[in-house]
Amino acid sequence: MIPEMSLAQSRRRVTSGCRRVAASCALIVMISTAFTQDAPGQSAGENAYRWADAYLHYSAGRLLELQGMLSDALVQYRRAADADPEQCAIETAVARVLFTMGRLEDARSEAEAAHEQCPESVESAEVLAAIALSQGDHEVTESVARAILSEDGGPTPISLLMAQSLLAQERIEEAEDLLLRRSEIDSLSPRLSHMYARVLLVTGREDEAADVLLRINRAVPGDAAIIEFTVRLLSTMNRLEEAADALDSFMKTQGARPRHAITLAQVHAEMGDLERAEEAARDGIRRFGEGPALLRALGSIQFDEGRVDEAIETYERALELWPDSAQTLNFLAYTLADLDIDPDRAVELATRAVELEPESAIIRDTLGWAYYKTGLIDDAVTELSKAVELGETEPVIYEHLGDALEAVGLTDQALEAWRNALELDPDSQSVARKIKAAVGSAPGDASGVGEGD
Numbered sequence: 001m002i003p004e005m006s007l008a009q010s011r012r013r014v015t016s017g018c019r020r021v022a023a024s025c026a027l028i029v030m031i032s033t034a035f036t037q038d039a040p041g042q043s044a045g046e047n048a049y050r051w052a053d054a055y056l057h058y059s060a061g062r063l064l065e066l067q068g069m070l071s072d073a074l075v076q077y078r079r080a081a082d083a084d085p086e087q088c089a090i091e092t093a094v095a096r097v098l099f100t101m102g103r104l105e106d107a108r109s110e111a112e113a114a115h116e117q118c119p120e121s122v123e124s125a126e127v128l129a130a131i132a133l134s135q136g137d138h139e140v141t142e143s144v145a146r147a148i149l150s151e152d153g154g155p156t157p158i159s160l161l162m163a164q165s166l167l168a169q170e171r172i173e174e175a176e177d178l179l180l181r182r183s184e185i186d187s188l189s190p191r192l193s194h195m196y197a198r199v200l201l202v203t204g205r206e207d208e209a210a211d212v213l214l215r216i217n218r219a220v221p222g223d224a225a226i227i228e229f230t231v232r233l234l235s236t237m238n239r240l241e242e243a244a245d246a247l248d249s250f251m252k253t254q255g256a257r258p259r260h261a262i263t264l265a266q267v268h269a270e271m272g273d274l275e276r277a278e279e280a281a282r283d284g285i286r287r288f289g290e291g292p293a294l295l296r297a298l299g300s301i302q303f304d305e306g307r308v309d310e311a312i313e314t315y316e317r318a319l320e321l322w323p324d325s326a327q328t329l330n331f332l333a334y335t336l337a338d339l340d341i342d343p344d345r346a347v348e349l350a351t352r353a354v355e356l357e358p359e360s361a362i363i364r365d366t367l368g369w370a371y372y373k374t375g376l377i378d379d380a381v382t383e384l385s386k387a388v389e390l391g392e393t394e395p396v397i398y399e400h401l402g403d404a405l406e407a408v409g410l411t412d413q414a415l416e417a418w419r420n421a422l423e424l425d426p427d428s429q430s431v432a433r434k435i436k437a438a439v440g441s442a443p444g445d446a447s448g449v450g451e452g453d
Helices: 007-017 019-033 043-066 070-083 088-100 104-117 122-134 138-148 156-168 172-185 190-202 206-219 224-236 240-250 258-270 274-288 292-304 308-321 326-338 343-356 361-374 377-389 395-407 411-424 429-439
Strands: none
Touching: 043 070, 043 088, 070 088, 088 104, 088 122, 104 122, 122 138, 122 156, 138 156, 156 172, 156 190, 172 190, 190 206, 190 224, 206 224, 206 240, 224 240, 224 258, 240 258, 258 274, 258 292, 274 292, 292 308, 292 326, 308 326, 326 343, 326 361, 343 361, 361 377, 361 395, 377 395, 395 411, 395 429, 411 429
């Protein structure tokens, strides 16, 4: 049934729903005008009017959906469906938006109706399969997917949904076979390669997974999720040079972000090449500006290079720009305390950091260590005990706690803390020496201390 309004009224209603994309909406109105008149008088004209009105609302809905304006998009899709209720593409769009909004039951109902109306539609099948998969309904997901897929393959999105369903059911071999066959057809799909690599990892074939990821990064550069996963995997495998090369290539794409520059700097630092690490951090600052994370990365590299004054200056700059950065406050406080540069200011900075992140064991440790360095030993014991209670397993926290306990004469408790530290870091010479000094010269008493210590 044709809505009882003029086309001009319809255009006004569409425009009111998409002011943020006004230029695009205006183009849609111009297109619709070319296909219809305001007052259709014949059956053919009525059909043209209905089609144009539906097209107008559907196109506006699509623009709004792409802008993330889901509620407004849903309104336009509903109006499109009112104008042309026989279009399963419109019903599918309604289902897709409802699914994105988290209204699963409503989305499922719309998707089932669209799929029943157009069982061969890949779009409606994909939406229904995705909704069913999110609900754990693997039977429907597989049924819908199999109807679209063939022995020679099928649409990649459907293959991916089918593979996800198989993986969720731990049918690993079936998922691998499906992804392998599909990847031979669609060798340039980042999502397909990503999932196939994950399956290879599950089956313990790390090298093959890394090779798949490196190939897709070379073929289709610019996918942030793929490069991040690739770099994590290669770093875990200690293939750091390849990780750096892959990330360096990615940095030339438009998808690069500050976090990628930081990761590149960290990879170079892990390789022991601090010069290239600093170059990566500075390049990130040139490209993306002085972000707090980039400045902290640069400062950490400078510190590792032994350029303490420059590192402090870099962190002071970060603190000037972002005075409420707990990480920046923590680094500065620990450096000033641990190196006995300015323990009093360290207490001030660490106190501010704790106020910002009271549940951080690392920051509590910094405050406790700053208290220790200023001679406020009781306060140090209190804060360092809290750091341990928060569950952090950094050996230095236990070592600091042991130092503070020993300073107030609680030697047995200090030994327990130091032994915990040595258990976490058996190679710690400083902790081993402290244990030996506390228990005396009898080697049998120094449990947890190796003979070579």
